[in-house]
Amino acid sequence: MDTYYNPADLAKFSADGVGAGAPELWDKYMAYYGAVFQDGALTAREKSLIAVAVAAAVQCPYCIDAYTSGLLEKGCDEAEIIEAIHVANAIRGGASLVHGVQAKNIIEDNEL
Secondary structure: OOOOOOHHHHHHOOOOOOOOOOHHHHHHHHHHHHHHOOOOOOOHHHHHHHHHHHHHHHOOHHHHHHHHHHHHHOOOOHHHHHHHHHHHHHHHHHHHHHOHHHHHHHHHHHHO
C-alpha cells in the first residue's frame, strides 16, 4: 500500500542517512538516545512501552513500527502494546478537552 510514509525510510534513520549532514550532532543524539533506553529506574521494556505510546500520540509511524517490533522481541503481547497506546490516547484526549477551558473562559469573559 502506498502511503506518505515509506517503511523503507526507517533505515535512513542512521549515521549515513539523516545523520550524514551533521555527524557530530548525530553522534551526540545517539549517545543520549542509547543512554535513555538503558535499564534504570525503569526497564528498557517499560521505556519501550512508553515510547510506543508517545509515538502514537505524536503520530510517528516510523517510531510505531520500530517500537512495536522491539516490544514484540522483548516479549510484550498485543494487549500490553494496545493498552499503552490507549493510555496515551486518554492523556492526549484529556489535554484537548482541558484546553477547552480557555475557550470557556473567553466565552464567559464576553458574556459579562
